[in-house]
Each structure stands twice: as C-alpha cells, then as structure tokens.
Amino acid sequence: MGKCKILIPLIVMTGLCVLPLIAQTNVSDTSTPSWYPKIAINTSNDTMVVWQEDVSGDDRIYFALKKEDGNWSNARAIPGQNGGCTVPDIYRKDQDFLVVWHNHSRNAIELVRYIYSRGEWSGTNTIGSGGSVENARVISTTNNRVAVAWQERTPDKYNVKVRVQNSSGKWLNEVNVSQSGYTSKYCDLYPGPNGKIYVAWQQKTPLGGGDNIKEPQMNIENGQGTWGGAFDVNEINEKCYRPSVAVTSSDTVLCSFFHIARQSFYGSVRSGGWSTGSIHLGNWQEHDKYYSDCASIGDGFIFVFKDGGGYIRYITYETSGQNLSGTPLPGTGDPVTTLEFQPTSWGNSKALGKGTYPAVDWYHWAGAAVAWHEGENPEIKVAFVDVDEGGHGEGEPPVADFTYSPQKGVVPLRVSFDASDSTDPDGTIELYEWRFGDGKVGEGKTVSHTYQQKGNFIVRLKVTDNDGNWDKAYGDIEVLQQVFPPLNQQYSRLTNRSLLTVEYIYQVTWSKNPKNQEYGIDVVKYHIYKRRQGTQKYSFLGEAGTKDLIYYDRTLGTSPVKYQYYVTAVDAEGRESKIPN
8 A cells, every 4th residue: 555745756836836747648649740839727626638630631620539447539530620621729618618820722721519418519600711821820719708819910020819709699890919910820719707808919010120029919909899909928039939928816827938049938927017028948949849728727837938948848827926127118008127036936847759849728626738749750748747726725734645555557447545644833734635547536535547548657646624724635546557468488399199190299498477476466367378480470379277387289280380379367347468469
C-alpha cells in the first residue's frame, strides 16, 4: 500500500503549484501530417483537441475527444466539411465545444458545435465570408454569447473582424475592431468577467524613414455590445509578433508576444494598469517559433511556447500583490509601465517535448491541458499539467496525506485512495479533491479510480479546511498495457521411432517472470503458440498450468517440420502478454 506526502519536487509560488509532467498521448496517430492543434476542456472535464490534417493534399479538420472513461477517441474528421479546411480553433460552451476554421473552397469562416448531450456535431454555420478571410478564433462569454474573430483582406491591407451571437442565438453584424489604416492580422480572443470580450492582434505600423513595426493592439467589448476602441498594448515601438491574450475572473489581462530584436517572449499585464515585463527564453528567429498561447488559472496565467532548443515549454505567473502604475496610454486611461516582472513572479519553465505550435486550456477541476505537433510527419501530442489556483485563509493550514493501493498494475487498473491520514491542527477538513493524472478527478475522503490506459500518472490530493487553507500531497501510479511474458523460453525436437511410425516431439519450456508478482499480477495459466519457421503468424496450440512450466507438441510424419514456439502468460482477468510478430 502506498503512502505519500510529497514524493516529487515542486515549484510553489503564492498560491500556484506546478508539477513536472510525465504522461503524453499521441491523439492523432495518423499516417498523414497533422498541424496547428488547439485544445479545450468543457465543464464536464472532457478534453477535445482539433487540428488540420493533410489528407491526400485536401486539408480537413480532425478531432479527438477524451471523456469520463479516460480514453481518447480515434482521430476522425469533423463531419460536414466541403473543400480544404485549415487552421482551426476551439473553445468550450458549458458542456459543448465550439470549433471554427477557414474553408478555402467557400472562402469563408465556418463554425460547428459539438453537442455533448447527443454526442454529435451540429451543421456548419458561415460566420464571415468575402475578400480573403483566415485565422479564425472563437470563444463563449460569461453572459451566454459566442464571439468569432478573423482577419480579412481588403485590396490594400488586412482588418480584424469580430462577429457576436447574442444570448438569444441571433448573429449580429460583424465589427471591424482593428479600426486602422494599416494591416492588422493574427488575432486572438479571450472572454473576460461580466461578459467582456478581449481581442488582440498584430498591427503593421509605419515609422519614419520607410521602416515598419509590428506591435500588439487590443480592443475590448464591454459585455453589452460596445467596443472601446483599438489601442497599443506595449508601446515598445519595435517588431513584436503574434500576440496571445488571456483574462482572469478578476479582469487581470495578459497579452504575450514575441519581441524580434531581443529574440524573446514578452508579456504585458494589466491589473489596474499595463506593465511590460520580459520573459527571456532563448535566442532564435525562425517563423514557426513565434507561436505561443496562454490561459488564465484562477488569478494567474499559464503560458506555453517553443524555446530556442525546439522544446515546448510552459510557465506560470501569479498576479496577486502586483502594484502597477505608470503613464496613461493615449485614449484609454490605462497606465503603462516598462517594469520587468520580478523573478519570483514567474516560475521556472518546464519542458514537455520537442514540437511546434503549442496550445493550452485550463479548467478548475481538470487542470491545464497542453497540445502541440511533433515530428517530421507531425503527430498531435497532448499532456496534462497540474497547475492549480490557490489562496489561503486565516489560521494554520491542514496537512494532506493519503494511502493508496495498488501502486502499479495492468490496464484496466482499479486503485483505491484513502485520505483519512490528512489532518487540520486548528479546525476541520471540509473538502477532499483528487486529480488522478489522466485528466479525471474525484471528490471525497475515500475514492477509487480505474485507469483505462497505460502510462505513469501523478495523483494529487488537495485538502481544504474550514478557514479556506489548503495543502496537497502526491503519489505515483504505474499502469502497464499487458502482462509480462514468461522468461527463458526454449524448445527442442525429440524423435520417437517405432516399427511403423515416427513421432516427432517438440518440448517447450519456460520460467516464471518475477515482474508479474511484483506488479500484483495473478498469472493463472500459459498459452502456447507455434508457427512454421519462415512464416509470419503464430497459431494457438494449447495451454498449460502454472506448476509444470513444460509443454509437449507431438506430431506423426515421415520427415520433421521446423517449428517455432512462443509462450504467453494469462492472468485471472484474461489479460495476456503480447505475442511477437
């Protein structure tokens, strides 16, 4: 039985806790290239990833969904697509998922909805068309609206457009939110409190001498249909590419971007005012490395990016206690400063794996999910990161502790968890929250969970007392795909001749694999397979008990046949070790 307080190193920052990541899943697993992933978590803690799949030169938007059983669905195309569809985006709307993309054959921005209650997709809606439209983004707001943004080319420049569906389901007219005489593109959207809509984009602005800069711009809708006007986020007046935006429930805003001259990602934070702070992450200037993404986590943020070594990394920022002040931005009333973030505000970044085009989402119960594409023939990878919002009340915090059993085993593995050893020195524990490391969660002092996929998982218990204080404890679970095969497998041929016949006897022997006992696997029998030498497939021959560890294959004939044999172990649940090709 496992008993764990803290088994692995942590980074703790004023209410934020980050764990090193272990498990990653290839959710595309296709023979064709997979690009531009986006990820979202709904209010039922289901996770959906969408991406662009290059199918025989005709792009389609694919998806994979992980539901309550912990398994990912097979990758497949979203129905209703017609013509090449590229660069999707996704966001939750309660239990449902909203997905947008650019349809090249129709030259349109299209939206579909995954209806959770029916497990099916809605029909396709055309949101924007005409001119050259691309780079769509979608969100739902806290007052039950939907917003879609995209860039649209006019004869001489790009504009950023936003169209809103009101709470009654009616689509309103599109709005040119960039409001500029210069090219505006690569937009991003995020919902704020009270139904607000935040949109950021990269604007190409001319300087003296014929030079141009590219800087993050932003416009904010007040939640009731009124846009406040476009403004410059950082006033750096240098090339800053591809902004991403996220907003907390307390209306703190992060706008991140890539600073070309300094070859680093930067972020501007507004919490009563704007502050431009640097995140120095390496030196590079390749186009596909400008991409980043961010999401809010309680009163902080998680930021994902590709570093100079080609690794996807994540980093967190806690906004509480920041005192930002400075000169008001022209036309906005928001002060701006050039203060750098203090080193204690940003945690150390964590590498997930090599890849490109990272995306991130966060939801209270499920934590953060990160997606990226990886490899020469890219596949879409997903990993879950235990990043939790926090806060402390008065009095002493509780002490989280738990036991669990078994600590390792074979899919499907049912594990029991007991937090009875958790204590509170000056009160009572009111809430026990579990994250099982596979994207699933639970609540209660004693719980059980069944792992449906192989991997190494970190289990987290968070206990909260009657004063609002909390503590966490962690444990490791190792889940195998199958039983371990027998060891020392050997076979030999004997000949038994009589006056009229010749009997060829093949003797097959093996020994037990001690790892099965180590993992608590109850092997109850062995299966014996054989094939003719030089052929590919083994055929089932028979079975043997767990005592003798020997099997005889008897054959009558005039000449011997060369056979190969293989033995598998079978446990009490009928799970069997793998047969080689």
